[in-house]
Amino acid sequence: MQAAPTVLIMGPPGAGKGTQAGQLAEAFKLRYVATGDLLRTAVANATSLGVEAKGFMDAGDLVPDELVIALIRELASQLPSDAGLLLDGFPRTREQAVALNDMLHELGRRVDIAIDIQVPSEVLVERLSGRWICSSCQTPYNVNSKPPVKDGVCDRDGCELYQRDDDTEQAVRNRLAVYAQQTKPVANYYLDQKVLVTLDGNQPPDQVRSHLFSAMRSRSS
Numbered sequence: 182m183q184a185a186p187t188v189l190i191m192g193p194p195g196a197g198k199g200t201q202a203g204q205l206a207e208a209f210k211l212r213y214v215a216t217g218d219l220l221r222t223a224v225a226n227a228t229s230l231g232v233e234a235k236g237f238m239d240a241g242d243l244v245p246d247e248l249v250i251a252l253i254r255e256l257a258s259q260l261p262s263d264a265g266l267l268l269d270g271f272p273r274t275r276e277q278a279v280a281l282n283d284m285l286h287e288l289g290r291r292v293d294i295a296i297d298i299q300v301p302s303e304v305l306v307e308r309l310s311g312r313w314i315c316s317s318c319q320t321p322y323n324v325n326s327k328p329p330v331k332d333g334v335c336d337r338d339g340c341e342l343y344q345r346d347d348d349t350e351q352a353v354r355n356r357l358a359v360y361a362q363q364t365k366p367v368a369n370y371y372l373d374q375k376v377l378v379t380l381d382g383n384q385p386p387d388q389v390r391s392h393l394f395s396a397m398r399s400r401s402s
């Protein structure tokens with residue numbers, strides 16, 4: 182692993198990427214970038230990107246490659262050379278993976294580890310229908326497996342919890358189909374580069390985290 186590593190966290194909608202990413206970023210001193218969060222902020226602020234992205238996101242489709250690649254290119258150009266990076270939700274197509282490879286190459290970096298969290302589809306549908314998210318810090322909760330102490334309120338900062346517009350059953354089913362068709366094959370790109378680590382995400386969050394941290398440490402040593 183490079184001194185300033187580039188780490189990807191991949192997997193289907195609801196696999197637990199956001200749940201794991203915060204602690205992973207903190208423990209390994211990585212700058213955390215989630216394209217879904219960036220796009221939702223753009224939608225909330227009604228920027229030109231947000232206006233273009235909203236319809237795709239609400240339907241559970243991918244936002245066009247050129248928009249998302251431009252977003253990541255801008256971020257990468259501002260990244261200090263000594264900063265580690267954790268990307269959540271990017272790349273999601275082969276075109277995005279190739280563009281990321283080129284961007285990192287220009288910066289003298291490469292993907293050090295691509296962590297692919299896998300969970301059966303029927304578990305994902307149940308997880309997403311029970312998900313509530315903090316409107317401020319984005320911490321995910323779940324009415325079934327991880328309820329907040331006080332209904333509708335974030336344990337960490339006391340802000341209000343909300344449900345995402347694309348967590349409706351119809352949008353979730355489309356997101357899973359889009360994932361299977363366009364994003365799952367991206368794992369092969371990283372398998373070929375010998376940086377892919379696949380984890381079983383269908384176990385309690387603490388166990389997933391423990392396997393995730395072990396995979397990171399074994400790459401660091």
Ligand code: AP5
Pocket residue numbers: 192193194195196197198199200201216217218220237238239241242243244245246249269270271272273277308309311312313321322323324326327347356382383384385386389
């Ligand atoms: P994005 O925000 O990235 O959504 P996603 O990939 O669909 O993933 P989620 O955030 O839904 O799930 P997660 O894996 O983070 O799960 P979480 O930890 O919350 O993208 C949204 C949209 O933006 C896309 O559909 C697309 O339109 C657009 N977009 C984003 N990036 C793009 C790109 N690169 N290109 C084009 N378009 C892009 O957990 C889910 C629930 O399960 C929570 O309730 C949690 O508490 C619970 N949970 C988590 N882990 C466990 C566990 N181990 N056991 C039990 N419950 C658990």
